[in-house]
Amino acid sequence: MIEPVVGYLWAVCLIALFLVGMLLIYASRNIADRIEIALFNGIVRVIWAIIAVFSLVNYDLLRFLYVIVTVDLVLVVVYGYYYYAVKKQYE
Numbered sequence: 557m558i559e560p561v562v563g564y565l566w567a568v569c570l571i572a573l574f575l576v577g578m579l580l581i582y583a584s585r586n587i588a589d590r591i592e593i594a595l596f597n598g599i600v601r602v603i604w605a606i607i608a609v610f611s612l613v614n615y616d617l618l619r620f621l622y623v624i625v626t627v628d629l630v631l632v633v634v635y636g637y638y639y640y641a642v643k644k645q646y647e
Contacts, residue, residue, distance in 0.1 A: 566611065569604045576600045591642045598635035601628045 576597045583593035605625045612621055 569607055572600055573604055588642060591639055594635045595639045598632040601632050605629055
């Protein structure tokens with residue numbers, strides 16, 4: 557059984573992922589000037605991945621969530637690479 561606190565934590569994490577995704581859509585109009593939003597997106601996704609793995613291990617949640625966490629971590633690597641590539645290009 558999942559404790560109510562873990563349920564609230566999941567809800568907050570999903571809302572944060574949605575809002576950060578909306579920020580990324582906003583940043584895509586002029587990514588060179590708003591590149592920090594992509595980095596922020598990566599940081600939020602790492603935090604979500606840590607919380608998700610903790611919940612998966614401790615509360616025996618659905619195993620397919622490991623796939624979602626893995627995809628998010630791959631996106632973090634892509635955002636990080638893109639961030640440093642754009643920063644290097646504009647230096």
